[in-house]
Amino acid sequence: MTTIDKNKPVMITGATGYVAGWIVKKLLDEGLTVHAPVRDPKNKSKTKYLDELAASAPGKIVYFAADLLTPGSYDAAMEGCELVFHTASPFINKVRDPQKDLVDPALKGTQNVLASVNSTQSVKRVVLTSSCAAIIGDNKDILGYDNQKATEKNWNETSTLTHNPYSYSKTVAEKEAWKIAEGQSRWDLVVINPALVIGPGINPNATSESFTIVKQLGDGSARMGAPNLEIGMVDVRDLAEAHYAAGFTPEAQGRHIIQAGSHTFLSLGLMLREKYANAYPFPKRTLPKFLVWLMAPTVGITRKFVSNSLGYQWKVDNSKGIHGLNLTYRPVKTSIVDMFEQMIQNGTFKK
Numbered sequence: 001m002t003t004i005d006k007n008k009p010v011m012i013t014g015a016t017g018y019v020a021g022w023i024v025k026k027l028l029d030e031g032l033t034v035h036a037p038v039r040d041p042k043n044k045s046k047t048k049y050l051d052e053l054a055a056s057a058p059g060k061i062v063y064f065a066a067d068l069l070t071p072g073s074y075d076a077a078m079e080g081c082e083l084v085f086h087t088a089s090p091f092i093n094k095v096r097d098p099q100k101d102l103v104d105p106a107l108k109g110t111q112n113v114l115a116s117v118n119s120t121q122s123v124k125r126v127v128l129t130s131s132c133a134a135i136i137g138d139n140k141d142i143l144g145y146d147n148q149k150a151t152e153k154n155w156n157e158t159s160t161l162t163h164n165p166y167s168y169s170k171t172v173a174e175k176e177a178w179k180i181a182e183g184q185s186r187w188d189l190v191v192i193n194p195a196l197v198i199g200p201g202i203n204p205n206a207t208s209e210s211f212t213i214v215k216q217l218g219d220g221s222a223r224m225g226a227p228n229l230e231i232g233m234v235d236v237r238d239l240a241e242a243h244y245a246a247g248f249t250p251e252a253q254g255r256h257i258i259q260a261g262s263h264t265f266l267s268l269g270l271m272l273r274e275k276y277a278n279a280y281p282f283p284k285r286t287l288p289k290f291l292v293w294l295m296a297p298t299v300g301i302t303r304k305f306v307s308n309s310l311g312y313q314w315k316v317d318n319s320k321g322i323h324g325l326n327l328t329y330r331p332v333k334t335s336i337v338d339m340f341e342q343m344i345q346n347g348t349f350k351k
């Protein structure tokens with residue numbers, strides 16, 4: 001049981017990111033003081049969205065300079081905090097060097113942030129943003145799980161540096177976090193494992209791969225059809241509530257799968273078509289698996305990914321978060337439409 005004093009500041013890594021934006025909003029709305037270590041606090045194009053939130057909320061935000069790859073750089077921001085949210089980690093699919101671009105910031109970042117936690121006596125709880133990617137590598141993996149459904153007890157055992165490297169980065173980082181947490185007894189670790197996150201961004205230009213994926217539904221990339229890939233999804237606003245509950249629910253413990261429902265990209269296209277009719281080239285059909293397999297290298301995915309993930313269902317048990325963190329989820333249709341609408345307003349789809 002860990003009780004967090006809301007009068008103390010709360011630290012969050014990666015505040016400029018897509019997922020963290022809504023967590024920062026929730027913390028500010030609840031009147032908390034947010035310590036936000038970011039790579040470049042002077043870069044107003046990254047922090048202006050958070051400043052706007054703070055201007056109309058009872059809480060306040062204080063920036064610090066820190067980098068996941070710089071040991072000790074989170075010390076100053078963490079001072080006096082009882083609660084630390086560690087969200088920062090690159091979520092990008094197209095990388096040149098998976099070790100340098102994904103694994104190093106995920107793993108060394110976790111080591112560095114948690115080393116600062118170990119040396120900051122005020123910290124009582126760390127909430128880590130991991131991913132369903134640390135639970136499921138390829139969709140096919142789920143067939144080998146109990147009842148052919150993923151739960152918090154499952155770990156991704158199939159991703160490597162060359163096969164689904166983002167998922168690998170999340171798996172090694174979360175494992176390391178548990179190892180470090182188990183080496184001490186002053187603070188507890190609560191892990192959030194979100195499925196694919198969708199919904200409007202506080203910073204609509206954040207680097208998250210979520211934007212790239214949803215953009216492809218409307219920019220003509222899926223005009224000929226969508227791959228038969230089913231994946232779990234959750235709204236970024238509901239995910240912020242999950243993080244908040246993980247931070248402030250005294251009895252919260254362990255991992256939590258966070259998702260509203262599972263859908264294919266074709267079904268997302270159909271949801272968008274119900275709202276926007278034929279105004280955008282949403283996918284209308286599923287592409288045959290053999291065709292996607294053939295084209296895979298030209299569109300930046302591997303044939304192994306196609307073989308092991310397309311055409312397999314994504315089944316998870318999300319009940320722990322619903323009961324333990326008291327979560328409710330928006331329908332996926334609301335999330336996808338709200339996100340797409342934000343993209344239209346931003347001029348993402350030039351006519």
Ligand code: NAP
Nearest residue numbers: 014016017018019067068087088089131196197206207208
């Ligand atoms: P994002 O918008 O790209 O945010 C990533 C954040 O990490 C940014 O704030 C970025 O800072 C920061 N960061 C990256 N490298 C850094 C470094 N070397 N030093 C300090 N900060 C660094 O991505 P996101 O989707 O919000 O992802 C946030 C977290 O959610 C990640 O842990 C991701 O694995 C997890 N997650 C995301 C999804 C999803 O579908 N989006 C699903 C499951 C889990 P800059 O602004 O300076 O680049």
